[in-house]
Amino acid sequence: MTKPTPRTRALLGLSAAALAGLLAACGGGNGDGSSSTTTPPPAQKSTAPAGATQVKADLTDFRITLSQQTFTPGTYAFVATNTGHHDHALEVEGPGGENRSSTIGPGExxxxTVTLKDGTYEIYCPVDGHKDLGMKTEITVAGAPVNKPDTTPTTPSTPNTPGNGY
Ligand SMILES: [Cu+2]
Structure with a gap:
């Protein structure tokens, strides 16, 4: 027995009809025809992925100042701003390897974005000899993972409701 083809045919016919219908629908409402055809990708230039904690890194001549020094494991978006007069960059080196930002000029x-694990990281400027000039700092990553959805304070086991006296 050979496989019967009518089924496939029917399917093809169906999809063709559906296509035609779609096309017709598209052609019909030509008020703004471009709305449904192409979905432009969402702006991918957003600074950090969702869930990343933003950390400010001020790069000046020749010093790095971070908005925080202690971290818990998680994903962080280091926003480096060059407030100096030389080109600078940010490099994060530690247990997870090393990550280097692009080199930015003054004012840029x-x-x-770096995922930090438990351990000690060195953060420095890899441009020229800036690290030795003082553009380095260390951070410590330890503790429970960050990015918890809610930070519930310690839940008391005894309700403090009035009228519950004993
Ligand atoms: Cu530098």
Whole structure:
């Protein structure tokens, strides 16, 4: 027995009809025909992925100042701003490897997203000899993972409702 083809045919016919219908629908409402045809990708230039904690890194001549020094494991978006007069960049080096931002000129800023694990990281400017000039700092990553959806304070086991006296 050979496979019967009518089924496939029917399917093809169906999809063709559906296509035609779609096309017709598209052609019919030509008020703004371009609305449904192409969905432009969402702006991918957003600074950080969802869930990343933003950390400010001020790069000046020749010093790096972070908005925080202690971290818990998680994903961080280091927003580096060059407030100096030289080109600078940000490099994060530690247990997870190293990540380097692009080099930015005075007044510019860039974002470096890094996933930090437990340990000690060195953060420095990899441009020329800036690291030795003082553009380095260390951070410590430890503790429970960050990015918890809610930070519920310690739940008391005994309700403090009035009228519950004993
Ligand atoms: Cu530098």
């Amino acid at each position: 800023s860039t974002t470096l």
